[in-house]
Amino acid sequence: MQPILKIDLSSRQIEHYRVPIAWEHDFIGGASLGARLLYSSIIATLDPCSPESPLLFLTGPLTGTAGPAVGRFVVCGKSPATGLWAESNAGGFWGPELRQAGYDGIWITGKADKPLYLWIADGVIEFRDAAGHWGKDTYESQDAIREELGQQGAHVAVIGPAAENGVVFAGIFCDHGRTAGRTGLGTVMASKNLKAIAVRGTGKIPIADPDGFRPIRSEANRMLKNENQSRVIRELGTAGVAEYADYLGSMPKKYFTQGVFDRVEDISGAAMSETILVGNSACHACVIACGRVVRLDDGEKHKGPEFETVVGLGPNLLIGDLPTITKLMELCDRHGMDTISTGGVLGLALLFFEKGILTEKDTNGLKLTWGDAQVVEELIHRIAQRKNIGAIMGQGTRYFARHFNQEAMAVQVNGLEVAYQDPRGVSGMALVYATSPRGACHNQSDYYFVDWGQADPSLGLEYFDRQAGAEKAANVAIHQNWRTVNNALVMCIFANNPPEEIAALVNYACGYKRTLKDLLLAGERAWNLKRAINIRLGLSAVNDRLPQALMQPYLDGNSAGYRIEFPEMLAAYYQARDWDAATGKPTKEKLITLGLEDVAQDIW
Amino acid sequence: MTVMFPSPEWLKALEDKLNSDDRYAQIAKKWEGDILCQIEPDGLLKESLFYYLDLWHGTCRSTAILDAVPEDKPAFILLAPYANFAKILKGELDPMQAMLTRKLQVQGNMALMMRSVPTVLDFVRCAREVTTEILS
Numbered sequence: 001m002q003p004i005l006k007i008d009l010s011s012r013q014i015e016h017y018r019v020p021i022a023w024e025h026d027f028i029g030g031a032s033l034g035a036r037l038l039y040s041s042i043i044a045t046l047d048p049c050s051p052e053s054p055l056l057f058l059t060g061p062l063t064g065t066a067g068p069a070v071g072r073f074v075v076c077g078k079s080p081a082t083g084l085w086a087e088s089n090a091g092g093f094w095g096p097e098l099r100q101a102g103y104d105g106i107w108i109t110g111k112a113d114k115p116l117y118l119w120i121a122d123g124v125i126e127f128r129d130a131a132g133h134w135g136k137d138t139y140e141s142q143d144a145i146r147e148e149l150g151q152q153g154a155h156v157a158v159i160g161p162a163a164e165n166g167v168v169f170a171g172i173f174c175d176h177g178r179t180a181g182r183t184g185l186g187t188v189m190a191s192k193n194l195k196a197i198a199v200r201g202t203g204k205i206p207i208a209d210p211d212g213f214r215p216i217r218s219e220a221n222r223m224l225k226n227e228n229q230s231r232v233i234r235e236l237g238t239a240g241v242a243e244y245a246d247y248l249g250s251m252p253k254k255y256f257t258q259g260v261f262d263r264v265e266d267i268s269g270a271a272m273s274e275t276i277l278v279g280n281s282a283c284h285a286c287v288i289a290c291g292r293v294v295r296l297d298d299g300e301k302h303k304g305p306e307f308e309t310v311v312g313l314g315p316n317l318l319i320g321d322l323p324t325i326t327k328l329m330e331l332c333d334r335h336g337m338d339t340i341s342t343g344g345v346l347g348l349a350l351l352f353f354e355k356g357i358l359t360e361k362d363t364n365g366l367k368l369t370w371g372d373a374q375v376v377e378e379l380i381h382r383i384a385q386r387k388n389i390g391a392i393m394g395q396g397t398r399y400f401a402r403h404f405n406q407e408a409m410a411v412q413v414n415g416l417e418v419a420y421q422d423p424r425g426v427s428g429m430a431l432v433y434a435t436s437p438r439g440a441c442h443n444q445s446d447y448y449f450v451d452w453g454q455a456d457p458s459l460g461l462e463y464f465d466r467q468a469g470a471e472k473a474a475n476v477a478i479h480q481n482w483r484t485v486n487n488a489l490v491m492c493i494f495a496n497n498p499p500e501e502i503a504a505l506v507n508y509a510c511g512y513k514r515t516l517k518d519l520l521l522a523g524e525r526a527w528n529l530k531r532a533i534n535i536r537l538g539l540s541a542v543n544d545r546l547p548q549a550l551m552q553p554y555l556d557g558n559s560a561g562y563r564i565e566f567p568e569m570l571a572a573y574y575q576a577r578d579w580d581a582a583t584g585k586p587t588k589e590k591l592i593t594l595g596l597e598d599v600a601q602d603i604w
Numbered sequence: 605m606t607v608m609f610p611s612p613e614w615l616k617a618l619e620d621k622l623n624s625d626d627r628y629a630q631i632a633k634k635w636e637g638d639i640l641c642q643i644e645p646d647g648l649l650k651e652s653l654f655y656y657l658d659l660w661h662g663t664c665r666s667t668a669i670l671d672a673v674p675e676d677k678p679a680f681i682l683l684a685p686y687a688n689f690a691k692i693l694k695g696e697l698d699p700m701q702a703m704l705t706r707k708l709q710v711q712g713n714m715a716l717m718m719r720s721v722p723t724v725l726d727f728v729r730c731a732r733e734v735t736t737e738i739l740s
Contacts, residue, residue: 228703228710235714244721270715453701463701498706 001029001061002104002206004037005120009192010051010110014125017107026595028506028519029060029104031087032488032526034076035533037107039599044537048080048184049166049191051111057098057157057197058105060490061509064096064205064284067217068224068505069492071096071284078537079183080191081168081341081396082415082439085533086183089443089490091283092175094155094199101201108192117158117196119149122203130195135161137334138173145198154200160336162384163190167394169341169417173333177303178283181338183416183438208511216504220497225287229454229496233290234280236269238307238494243268245307248466249559250425250448253315254370255347256411256418256549259557263320267310272322277304288494296323305329305339308442311420312343317350318371328376335384342383344417345393345400346376348410357404364388408548413440414539423550425559426451427467430566431476431573434544437530445480446493458499458516469565473572481523488526525594528586531579532599541584544570608737609693610643610686615655615667617734622657622664628730629662632723636660637679637716639727640670641689648739649686659727680712686739692728693735699728 001024003016019033027033034056041054055077062070073095079086098106101120115130128148133141138160145156155174163170163186170186171179180186207213224230232240245251246264253261265271272292278301281291292304305313305325313319313328332339352358353368360367366389368375382390392403397417401410411418416439423430428447433440442448455463455475459482464472486493489506503516531539546566554560574581578590591600607617622628636659643653654670656678673681684692688707691697700721702708710717717724 223706226709227706228708231710232714232718236718240714240718243719247722265719268719270719273715449704452704453698454704455701456705463698496704496706 002099002102004058004105004107005103005125006107006109007118007125008110009108009112009116009194012127025512026522027526028485028488028522030058030488030490031074031076031089032484032522032529034058034074034087035085035526035529038076039529039533042078042085042533042537046078048078048083048086048188051192052109053078053188053191055108055185055188055192056105057108058490059095059099060488062489062491062505064099065207065213065217065509066221066285067509068220068497069283069286069288069495070489071286072490072492073098074487074490075172075180075185077185077188079185079415079438080187081184084414084439084537084539085437085530086185086188087438087487088171088180088182088185089487090172090174090178090180091286091492092155092178093284094157094174094178095490096205096284097155097199097201099201099205100203101199102203106197108189108194110192112193115193115195117145117194117198119198121151121154121200133195134164137161138336139176139334141196142174142176145196149198151198151200154198156196156198158196158336159186159189159194160334160384162335162337162394163187165384165386165394166190167337167383167386168396169338169345170336171338173336177330177333179333179338182340182441186336207509209508213505213508216501216508220501220505221287223501224495224497227496229494230288233288233494236273237292237304238269238290239267239272239305239310240269241307242310243270244452245421245425247558248425248452249554249557249562250422251311251315252420252422254318255316255351256422257351259554259560261315261318261320264315266320267314267322267325269307272304276322276326283492286492288492290494294322294326296326302326302330303333308420309339309343312340313346313376316343316347316420317376319373319376320371321373324373328373328380331377331380335380337380337384340419341396341417342380343420344411345383345397346379348397348400349379349389349393351409352404352406357406358389362389411547411549413545413547414543416440418547418550421448422559423546423564424554424562425466427469427564427569428472428476428479430546430550430564431473431569432480434546434566434570435480435573437527437534443483443493444487445476445483447476447479450475450479454496456499459520467559467562470568470572473569474576477573477576478520480527481520484523484527485519488522521594525596528591528594529596529599531586532591532596532603535585535603539584541582544584606736607734608739609690609735610649610653610655610739612669614735615657615669618731619657619664619667621730621734622659622727625730628726631726632659632662635662635720635723637712639680639682640673640678642673642681642683643689644683644685646685646687678712680710680717682708682710684708690738690740693732693738695732699725
């Protein structure tokens with residue numbers, strides 16, 4: 001591994017940190033390595049927005065190579081939204097650029113005495129004044145910093161005004177609209193007076209055996225480019241699955257209370273490709289190119305929305321118009337807010353208003369109506385600015401609902417808003433949301449794909465009915481382990497390559513001789529380590545739950561009447577994981593088997 | 605009557621089924637596009653087979669066994685080794701699983717395909733229902 005740049009913003013001290021070889025081997029990189037590195041510092045008494053709070057940017061061993069879909073980086077820390085382990089990854093070019101600059105990560109602590117940004121280029125590390133950039137939106141500030149540096153080739157990871165104002169679901173943005181959106185790490189960055197990190201590198205990405213690596217990555221890219229899932233995502237974007245998700249009754253509408261919305265066909269990826277789409281965008285060396293470029297009525301090109309944003313700012317709010325969704329998304333991006341969480345808190349506000357829990361008195365005269373995009377736009381501004389009702393909404397749905405004594409109505413798990421793959425249509429997501437180490441997240445396992453059929457036997461996955469119950473619990477655990485490997489490699493989950501091929505790429509990149517089983521074990525190790533971090537932060541078995549809305553069957557749509565057998569599923573999951581049913585802790589024996597003796601000692 | 609896959613009788617039986625099945629007629633009423641099943645040889649099958657079906661608004665207008673992929677390409681080509689087609693017809697492999705795990709390649713208009721997954725799944729149901737025997 002290349003060194004990690006350790007920077008204390010308070011003292012402006014810089015250190016080149018070398019990761020212990022054993023940790024590099026056992027945790028691979030990315031979020032898994034991040035959990036190991038931060039294990040001792042993410043503790044219950046740590047305020048996520050204090051100077052002591054760490055903010056760790058990491059890449060993986062494939063990042064920046066010409067391998068398949070490996071342009072991502074991850075940010076780790078403690079979440080101000082959940083109080084738990086936080087990780088969030090983003091695509092684009094920033095991660096590859098950092099590795100080319102000679103670093104595999106940046107480990108930030110402390111707090112700058114005034115707003116600044118970091119400029120990291122080949123051999124250069126500078127603290128630069130950001131007073132003129134503070135308050136600017138994420139798109140403007142990326143451009144302005146590049147301009148100021150005179151480096152159009154630089155890649156800039158920035159925060160927006162929402163983070164500066166303390167919105168707990170503010171993200172970190174780079175390469176226009178590529179987003180590490182979830183868990184509020186932008187807010188942590190803002191608390192350090194750190195507006196941005198600009199990077200530029202021209203070095204070579206280290207590969208242990210380039211001759212062995214080359215033919216495998218070449219075949220991996222050829223295969224990936226031509227396989228069905230990639231072709232759907234390239235041609236239609238991730239929202240290409242919208243009609244199918246709707247058909248299965250796994251696309252929530254009207255804040256998870258409705259199974260049918262008559263405008264789904266107008267907001268799908270297919271509809272986008274037939275109307276406003278004018279091009280694709282891709283992360284570093286990616287042959288999928290899922291990014292959408294659309295043209296709106298202003299005649300300008302804009303980033304187009306992906307599935308989660310389409311649903312979160314569309315059917316979730318009963319909005320059925322793609323240009324409108326695109327504009328609302330851009331507003332969230334510019335303010336620097338996660339669209340999944342923003343969609344969640346907006347949906348809850350509309351539901352509260354419908355039920356009379358929230359009135360015009362609370363909203364300063366704003367009448368909240370489903371499908372009213374102008375009202376939604378106004379609320380987005382108020383959230384970002386923490387203005388009147390927006391000040392409460394900006395604390396996330398859990399806080400917002402508690403404020404009105406309606407916590408049960410918030411569709412969230414452990415403080416993170418549920419993503420828009422409804423477990424009533426794809427039941428595996430029930431366990432994914434309930435047990436994810438960062439709250440209700442769909443990227444710790446995109447098990448909805450397995451419920452649709454992506455059950456790869458080489459991983460040991462079986463194919464179960466999409467609404468099967470406890471019998472799929474062990475399958476979910478395997479898939480989470482595999483996606484933990486993805487998040488360690490910081491490899492895009494849309495890289496539908498044969499798992500053995502990915503193992504071969506890791507071996508050639510790192511000089512290992514590891515089997516697919518070894519990689520899955522590394523995934524399981526990190527999954528349990530993140531669990532242990534959360535246990536120390538106060539999480540227990542009672543936190544592994546689903547919100548009330550998801551426990552109610554839909555009354556309409558293609559999943560109507562289906563009730564998730566959650567207690568049975570969770571019991572089977574605990575058994576598959578070897579977790580203690582009473583406390584929710586991984587058993588001592590399990591932790592020792594995974595080589596986590598120190599952790600076993602800490603939590604038992 | 606025994607209907608063995610693959611055979612001309614099987615293709616004809618499927619055509620008849622698609623033209624008489626009310627459920628398929630309803631689900632596929634918006635479908636417009638011909639399909640070519642390109643069945644690639646493996647241990648049991650010695651050479652490629654090309655089964656063509658012209659599907660239109662819930663009916664099958666014609667079928668044919670071709671020698672190769674025609675110059676005027678059909679709207680969709682479903683390509684897989686014989687063993688995978690056989691597994692799908694036997695119900696051992698879900699068609700979505702086949703598409704998502706690289707066992708069945710789909711070429712064609714993906715927008716139409718993603719809007720019509722229920723039609724594709726019902727097409728497979730019909731194919732399964734006419735299959736009484738499989739080359740093994």
